[in-house]
Amino acid sequence: MLPVGDRPILEYVVEAVAEAGIDEIVLVVGYERDRIQTYFGDGDEWNVDIEYVRQNPQLGTAHAVQQVEALTDGEFLVCNGDRIIDSELIERAAAESMAAPAVAVTRVESPGRYGVVEIDGDHIVSIDEKPEVEPNSEIINAGIYRFSPDVFDAIERTDSAPSGETTLPGTIETLAAETTVTPIRYRGLWMDVSQLWDLLPANDVVLDRHDCASGGDIDPTAAVAERVCTNHDAAVGPNATLRGGTTLGANVTVEANAVVANSVVMQDARIGPGAVLRDCIVGENATIGANTTVTGGRAQVIVEGAVYEDVRLGGVVGDNTEMGGNVTVEAGSVIGDDVSVADSAVIDGRIDPNTVIERG
């Protein structure tokens, strides 16, 4: 339920599906299912009927699709919940002229992070997930599929990974060996938020494209730039500055004289007086102390052993983390959930969840 432009990413998917004229949606939920259900309810707000199916344990995307077998009778679409797309793609995938199995493909600059698709004429030959060598194609799997009930049999016949997971790209390869898997070539809006810092550019793009119903208790002396989205339950104190590309969630407080630029601040978080946050992601219910500074800019980020160069990320502050006053956060730092940081500490790099940082 990561927010972009003060709405969960999943809502952009639901909205695209609804705009394409599809009115029955099944959400396969696992992690954070309570929050998803609380937010989307029965789907009335989007004029669709939403049903929920629980995936437990979570054994990959193909396993997730298996959970809906009893609810399908005929062809259906499968959408990843963490890709922001246009309804045009859903319309094309759902069109009568399209036949299952079909996979949406798109072109990106850094295909190595995704499933690189090899196409021969009008059918898909293979999907190479996160290839280790430089891929020779920029065409990737866009995460939208059209299937017939035959897919359930194909999932059964696909070997699972050593971890026990079964994935849809694996299933596509099984299908591709037996039948024609049609690529749906798509060049429209496609944003993936598989890495946390993808939130910042995604938020930036969404604020450019969509009107945000901003509101909240904004002090008249605060300076709020264009392309800023503030939830109607947010509060901004005197002389605070919100610069472009910034989103404040519900019940967020930005106190006096704070400066927040190109940042996503999630619900219930509090930004103390005089704090400066640039290119920053502040998790739910986090507290940023007075005069704490996240300088922002580009840096190297290390996540789960992988090194990502030249990422524009001032820092990530985890959910429920409490940062004291006068803390300095170097660009590219990732602070986990439930961390406690003492006043005047200097943070550089990765801090594990539940860590207590004392002043050295």
Add this chain to the structure above:
Amino acid sequence: MCGITGYIGEDGALERVLSGLQNLEYRGYDSAGIALTDPADGDLTVYKRSGKVEELVKAAPEESPSRCAIGHTRWSTHGPPTDANAHPHTDCAGRVAVVHNGIIENYEQLQDDLAAHTFTSDTDTEVIPHLLERRLADGDDPVAAVRAVSDRLEGSFAFCALVEGFDGVLAVRNDSPLVLGHGEDGTYLASDVTAFLDRTRSVTYLENGDVAVLEADVTLYRDGETIDPTIETIEWDADAAEKGGYDHYMHKEIHEQPQALRGTISGRLEIDSGDVDLELSFPTEHLKSIEEVQLVACGTSYYAGLYAARLLETLADVRASVTVASEYAFDGGRDPWRTLTIAVTQSGETADTLSAIRAADQAGARTMAVTNTLGSTVTREVDDSVFIRAGPEIGVAATKTFASQVATLALVAVHIGRRRGALSSGRASELLENLRDVPGAVQQVLDTEDDVEAVAEEYADSDAFFFVGRAFAYPVALEGALKLKEISYDHAEGFAAGELKHGPLALVTDRTPVLATLTDGGHADKTQNNVKEVQARGAPVIAADATETDRHADEHLSVPDVGIFESLVANVYWQLFAYHVAAHKGRPIDKPRNLAKSVTVE
């Protein structure tokens, strides 16, 4: 306590009234019925069944050409839940059908007057169709008959009637809720907007003594004259009144608490100046002069009142008392001109609370309501109201409204404390910052639900459950026990921790877990000593604590640091605990036996 509904408009009156009844089932569910007017010859047909609305749906035809219908879902006050006692009730000839909510106090006397008529049920309601029958026989038209009959009835009631050959619905309100819905497809009537919220949001709340005649147009009689209905727009989401993926409304509503609390405090906190913005109209001079704040409430609202009384005494330096509404009287020893009486009621329709607030008003006290329901009866009876903004609550066991009531009452305490000069702006800011942090803290607790579920299942089969706490944790102990007994039917009691050794300790065994709230503002260190007493008797201890005060507890549930609101956050653990014990036992959580959501009888 019942729900009534009616509709006139296009075809499909049957389907519309049945769906309205299903939406109203939370108001009572031991029998249900409908009456339909045949569009061809004006004849009435009645279907009714004991049991839930589902039973009625099975008994009724699948479709009907009728454009005009009334329906009822009942919770017994007079007579057992049988088919005969189910509404609608009819006159001797079956030419008048009536659904009714409330109590006719003089029904026995009226029955004596109607000696020539044959009564087929044990209900007070049945006098209404027979009285109508007599007026119609005397030559009254249906509208005149209804107006004449309503003058003869005493008590609290709202009823809807169909009369053979009359193409419309007649309705009267007196002290029981009734609201009109103006849809594009016709006009709706119900005890509560939830019945037709999925059809229209334009509503008119009827006032006491109003008679509404629904034909092609609506005619509203008030004090003998026709008036134009005042139309209001409901801003609730219709889908918020549905379950959306959860098995029970209660579970959904527990999870809605962070959102409900954000709504409660939104725009009301002035942290920089240490004040609140509640748009209350009581003059500062009056708030300075008051000697006592009385809180009147029932059930869970009563426990919210207990929490609030302590907040008022602590923050506003004013004596605060809490009274169970049915026990309320404006007793001696107090000056009505120096008393503020606050009614705390989720629905705003709770009969006991309404009676209490009327008694306070008659004595001359200033009155105020803290409620969830805009336009509810209580808001029209009091001098001023503050809304808790929790959104609709359907589960019979109150959850999110408790949290929002306490948060709202804390704002009221700050308001009064600041006006009285008893609360410094610095202390108020600190408190409001704590309150601001409550939604996030509640979300943190909800995120640990799997752990609470495991604890609940482990202890589900215990003999009894004792909840203990002190100070702000004491009302939470009471509320925790109430939740558990309401939905799991287990024996559960809440005690002031210090009282254990004065009696209840005799009940403690190794099969009676003790659930201790060890929070800031709850004298955790003292409660800790009481916990040791029960541990010495072998009782398992489940502790909700801020700082792992009790290192020896069998189970720890960690409460985030939010000052004197920690007990309120700890309460969320007890809600989850009660829910999972009840779910484990397969109880009908949203509709516990013998209970109804808003109790509109005394």
